[in-house]
Amino acid sequence: MITEHTRVLVNTLPQTDTSSDSVSYTTSCNMIDKPQSPVLTDTLLPSSVTPLARPHLAQKYYYLLDNYEDKQFNQPYVESKPVSLAVEAAVAIVINGIHYAVLMASPSQLEYLAIGFLFSEGLIEHSHELLDWEVTHLTDIASFQSFTPASTDDSLLFESLSEHLLDYDTYVVELVLNQRCHQRIQAQRRQLAGRTGCGMCGITGLNQALPDLNLYSQKMVDTQSAKPSLDYLLNIRTQINTTQHTHQLTGAVHAAATMQAEKLYLFEDVGRHNALDKLIGWQLRHKRKVECVVMTSRLSIELVQKSIRIRLPWLVGMSAPTSTAVRVAQRYGLGLAGFLRDDRVTYYSGI
Structure with missing residues (x-):
């Protein structure tokens, strides 16, 4: 039986992301500081190893x-x-042996998703704080059992649930963070059952759901002078429309995209917050400066919070922002625009 199991050091960039049924995959070893061409969309990957x-x-x-x-x-x-x-997969995030979160996500670019998620959660500040990771695709009863605690009660529970678990595409991402980050995990340890449509589901405590982001405030930055022009945004929208191939196939995924030297970098996922986390992970991994991100979705509060943490100057959506998203963006100096359509855009902050 071909197993789908790989070990990836933090200073590597996979040639392929995750694999489909009964297909193994490998990675290459490229240092972060070495010039490289990151995977942009699933069209650059063999279809047999892209379970999107x-x-x-x-x-x-x-x-x-x-x-x-x-x-x-x-x-x-x-x-x-x-x-x-x-494809909507359950991606279990295990950090230093602690089962931290379960995300419902597209099973691709999981290395970027992990880094972006850790940063958005406030668990890491730099990509080098992630020392190591291992991704495992659970494909049969035996692989599920390997991630089930050995206690009698849990084993009995597992036997009653195991058959229906096979209905799901399930991945386990085991992460190793340095000691300082481990202390942060212990301070805010929680169990999170994520849902596709909401990046805040399962969060306990208002302080976690509604954090103080003054440390990341860009109020002193003149977003007015950095406002992206309508022509610039329409160009990005046109390229997204022609590049978002998984959405063209399924009509069910969102994208986060940015332009770098007239080249579009696109990250797709069934969850809009996951797509943004993938872009953030790519940005941290490759030490890129991003001025503007365009989302194919509405702009809800969790997207604004993630953007403020990464000190993004401008976040633009193809649909509307929520009132809370606009208020929080204005408080912390994030430029926000929405309703990016074929011939128009509406600016809500930084105006």
Whole structure:
């Protein structure tokens, strides 16, 4: 049986991200400071090792437009055909042996997701604080058992749950942080059951959910002079539309994108907050300065909090921001814009 198990040092950049059923994958060893071309989208990866979408047979019922008004006299047309569905995986984050979080995410670019998530959680400040990691794809009962505590009660519980667990794509990301970071984990240890649509689910305590971000404030920065122009943003939107291939296949994933030297860097995920974490992880890993990030989603509070932590000057969404997102962005000096459409954008802060 081919196992899907890899060990990645922090100073490596994978050639491929994660693997699909019964496919192994490898990594290369490139130092962080060495010039390299990071993986931008799944189109650069072999389709056999990119489990971002899977085919599924579906039935489409519809009326022809010409006969729509007379539909009470007609039966709808039925079309059976395979469609592509976005893969939504459970990604368990284990930090220094502590089961810290479960994220529902697209199972790609997990190294960037891990770094960005740790930074957004306030557990690391620099990528070098992550000493080592190991990614395991749980594909059968035996692999699930290897991550189940050996106590009798847990074993009995596992036996009753094991069959339904196989319905899920499940990955375990084991991370090793330095001692200083480990102390931070112990200070705010919690269990988090993440949901695709919300990056704050499971957080206990208002201080964790609504943190004081004054340390990251950019109020002294003149965001007015750095406001991205409409033409610049429309150019990014056009490139996103042509580059976001997983969304074109499935219609079910978000993207976070930034422009560097006229080159688009795009990160997709079923969760908008995960997509932004992947971009943040890439930024930290490659020590890039990012001036503007465009999200294909609405701008909710968790995206604003992540952007403030990374000291991002501008966050732009293709949909609207929430009122809380605008208030928090204004408080900490984050430029915020939304409704980026084919011919317009609306600025909410930094104006």
